[in-house]
Amino acid sequence: MSRIGKRAVPMPSNVEAKIADDVLTVKGPKGTLTLGLADNISYEVREGEISVQPANDSKEARAFWGMQRTLVSNLVEGVTEGYTKVLEINGVGYRAQASGRKLKLQLGFSHDVDLDVPEGVEVKTPDQTTIEISGIDKQAVGQFAAEIRRWRKPEPYKGKGIKYRGEYVFRKEGKKK
Incomplete structure (x- = not known):
């Protein structure tokens, strides 16, 4: 049962x-x-x-x-009520900007990453290091958040990358001399 x-x-x-x-x-x-x-x-x-x-x-x-x-x-x-996922960007020079149905990410690559926002999903950037994804379809909101995060997953040494709000990133100690 x-x-x-x-x-x-x-x-x-x-x-x-x-x-x-x-x-x-x-x-x-x-x-x-x-x-x-x-x-x-x-x-x-x-x-x-x-x-x-x-x-x-x-x-x-x-x-x-x-x-x-x-x-x-x-x-x-x-x-x-709808669903909301919040992503936080950590790293020098890493930033995001939403304009219309586009999301522009600067993640340390030699080029900017331009993403099209899917139908039924709304993206806001209250500041350059925060991305708020909201919508009524839980699957669509989660999928788009995962696609954004996939571009720069948080790394364990410096903590740079894109993570969900509240996500714990296990930090490692660097190389010893």
């Missing part, structure tokens, strides 16, 4: 959900999100909640149960 899957996903009063053509559509104050439904899972939209149950007793259905419930929960949270 899935401990996560057993609980129904609570739906606030300003959120509306419906199932049509094997797609769950959740509509809220921040926008609309959809999720393709798994075959082995049964979904039920009730008054104020969405219930997710395995359709049969197969191993695959039980394996998908908790994950599908979490995906439904992410949809509801996304259309009500």
